[in-house]
Each structure stands twice: as C-alpha cells, then as structure tokens.
Amino acid sequence: MTKESLRKQFEKIKNESTLALEDKATPAHVRALVASLISLFEIMIIVFMEKKVRKTSSNSGLPPSQGFGSNGNRNTGKGRRQNLTNEVSNIKTTETVEIVTPQDCRDCGADLTEQKVIATEERVKFDIIYEVIRHTVICEVKDCEICGKKNKGEFPEDMKGPVQYGTSIKIMIIDFLCVQMMSLQRTQEHFLGLIKRVMSQANMLKYILKFSDSLKEWEERQIEAILKMKVIHCDETSTRINKLLFWVHSYSYGNITLKFVHAKRGLDAIIDIGIIPWYGGIIVHDCWASYFKFKNVLHAICGAHILRELKFIEESNAYAWANLMKELLKEAAGVIRNRPDKRVLTQDEFNKLQNEYRKILKAGLNEMPVFLDTEGEKLSAKNTDAQNLWLRLNKYESSVLMFAHIKEVDFTNNRAERDLRDSKTKQKNAGCFRTFEMAKAFYRISSYIKSMRYKGYSSLEAISLGAKKTFFLTKMKIKRNSK
Secondary structure, three states: OOHHHHHHHHHHHHHHHHHHHHOOOOOHHHHHHHHHHHHHHHHHHHHHHHHHOOOOOOOOOOOHHHOOOOOOOOOOOOOOOOOOHHHOOOOOOOOOOOOOOOOEOOOOOOEOOOOOOOOOOOOOOOOOOOOOOOOOOOOOEEEOOOOOOEEEOOOOOOOOOOOOOOHHHHHHHHHHHHOOOOOHHHHHHHHHHHHOOOOOHHHHHHHHHHHHHHOHHHHHHHHHHHOOOOEEEEEEEEEEEOOEEEEEEEEEEOOEEEEEEEOOOOHHHHHHHOOHHHOOOEEEEOOOHHHHHOOOOEEEEOHHHHHHHHHHHHHHHOOHHHHHHHHHHHHHHHHHHOOOOOOOOOHHHHHHHHHHHHHHHHHHHHHOOOOOOOOOOOOOOOOOHHHHHHHHHHHOHHHHOHHHOOOOOOOOOHHHHHHOHHHHHHHHHHOOEOOHHHHHHHHHHHHHHHHHHHOOOOHHHHHHHHHHHHHHHOHHHHHHHHO
16 A cells, blocks of 8 residues: 555545535434544544655755765855965975977878977876975084083074974864864874874864964954845754764855854854844844744745755645645746846746745645644644644745845855855764864864855965964964963
C-alpha cells in the first residue's frame, strides 16, 4: 500500500459515505457518526502522511550536514581582481620565457631560419618551490679596556628568544587553521616536513589570537558600515566549544560579512551582539521567531525555505494549494532573475502576484482540516505542518513577497547560509573549539577573510595584507603595554 493508493481508497469510501449521508432515510445520529468518522480518518491520514515522508534539506529547513549528502559552495565573488601578488610581501614570482623556433621544414627539410613568423602558440607551466630561509644572528661580546664593562651586540627587535618564526610562516599557519580548516596536529606535521622542527601548538594559537586582536578596529568599522545598508542577511548555526553547544550569528550584505559566537541562539544573543537593535532597514531571515521581536526593522522571509516546506507538504499530503504556491513563487523569482538591472516586478505584475497569492491561500482552507485554536489554552493536539505553514504564509504575506517589489531584497537568504558554511567545515575537518576565546578569534578572522573575498582578494592575499599590521606595526604597541 502506497500513499497514493491509500488516498484513492479513502476518497472512494468518502464519496460512498457522502451518498449515504444524502439519503434522507438514514437516521440523523447515523449521519452525524459517519461525518465524524470521515473527519477523524481524514486527520489521521494527514498526520500519518506527514510522519511517513522523511524531511531532508530539499524539502525542509534541515541542514545538509544532517541529511544524506553534501552541498558545498565556495563563493569567490564577482569581478575578481587579478595579479595582486605584488601586494603580498611573502610571495616571490620568477618568470621565464622560452621561444622555440622551427629550424627546418618537416616535409622538405628547407631552411626556415630567415622566414618571417606568421603566428605563435603559447603554453604556460606553473610550479612552486618551497624555500626555507634560516637566518642566524650571532651577537659578539667585547670587554671595554677603559672601564672593564662587557658589551654585547643587540639582537633584532623581532628576535626575542633562541628560536622564532618569520611572518610568512605565521601567515601560512593562519591560512591552514582558519581557511583550510586543518587541525593543529596536521599543521604541525606539515611544517615538520618543511623546516624539520615541531612547532608548538600554543605558539600557533598565539598567532591566531594576535591576528584577531589586530582586527578589532576593522570589525568596528564594518559594524558601522553595515548599519547604514538598506538590507542585512541574517542567519545562525550551531558550533561546539569544549563539547558545549554555542551559536554562530551571521550578518552580511554587499562586501561585508560579520560573524559572532554566542551561548544563545535567540533574543538574548541578538541583543548582546547589538546590530539588529540599532538597525532600521530590512533583515532577510528564515522566519526564526526571535527576529520578529524587533519592530524597528522590516522583515523579508527566505523564499528557498518556503519552497522546501511547500515541497514537503506536496509530497506528504498532495495538497493542490502547496503546488500552486510553489509554482507561483518560483515563477515570480524567475521573472525578476531575468531582469538583472531592474530586479523587481511592475506594480501591475505585483498586484497580480498578490491576488494569486491570496486566492491560493483561500483555496487551501478547503483542502485542510479545521484549524485548532492556538491562541487559547495549550492543547494536546497540534496543527499539522501544512496548517502551520499556511498560517505563516497568511500572517507574513508582505515579508514573503518583499523580494518582488524591493530590488535590494533577494529571493533567498543563501548569502547568509554560505557565509556560515565554514563553521560546519571546521567541525568536520578539525573538530570543535577548546575555548570561547579561540572561537571568537576564529570567527572574527573568518569574517575578515570572507569580506576580503567579496572585494576580490584571495584568502592568502587577505591574510598577508592584514599581517603587515599584525606582526610589524603592532610591535611597539605591544612593547609599551608590557611595560
């Protein structure tokens, strides 16, 4: 027995029962009993079907990491900048050009040395050679013949101990740990093969913290900038710190991405982070209830989440209204996608979309069982997933359709979800964080690198540019603080 055959059989019984109910010879109490049984079985089938259909990342808000496949995506940004290696101090490029000229004709053997070149064909080969630079400084000690004092030469400012590592190694460590998501142990093994030394994990973590501290002013400037934008994409995902559950909150738009880690997911975290409470524009999110607590902003709901839920309702209950609503939203999004300059519907098109939207919701009432009174006392029974989705679509109509008449609002919230994807990659590849301080540093660095990517820089270029300040310009500041 399949869900299709079960529905057909029930419809057959329902039609036969309806004919019996129309017979005036049937006693009133029998008609009432049959009508009640039909309603009961209808609700049971709806609930049974919703439980039977498995929720996945394609038909619900379940993340791909909890599903049955991967869904990776690396956004490199539009209009990437080229040839930026001159801005990265630790990259040396050696270029050679070799010209190969035919000397003799392959067919007749004629001499071609004096012939004019009519065309060229070029092929390029790239390779990398690791070069380990070991710089030893020996300070000599001398006695003063006049006063007898011993005098020793001074070591460079960046050589505080017997062994230290250069800026290029520090840059690579940050790249391995924060971008490539390598574990501390695998990073140690990598450098052991290069420099024949086992680097301390504590030193590696110290470089991460130092780089994060240097980005505090950058983060403050980005917060000020994003508060002035018309739209912000918001999302959150879980992470683990010392085996405890924490949450990463993302705020992004344009070439800015900001991520913060907090012990809570909801209202307390949003208030502590302090972006949405001071914002006055539009936030795009996945209908998480905590966002709707803020009345100082307008809300736009992610269309991709709505489409996935509609797909689940269609698969589990075969409701016509779910399919119609899904096709309506996809059609509107497709029209806007084909208008890259305008990115909105005309007023007449939007009015038509809104009317169709309301007609579909009205038709949906006739397909579903009676709604429960969720405003009153707590009930043991609950509305079905289809009913809950219908209620949200009806209540937040303006938020669902905002993408159609405001060009800055995207149909989906994929931007925020992409920005949070490295959190899951970090957990899978390198494990969870040991301390909250390291998690905070990781996500601040991740925010910086992601933002620089949207500006056209690669990860290594972004870290190299930031490291100029971190490991050079901050030395005197650190020295003054130590006093």
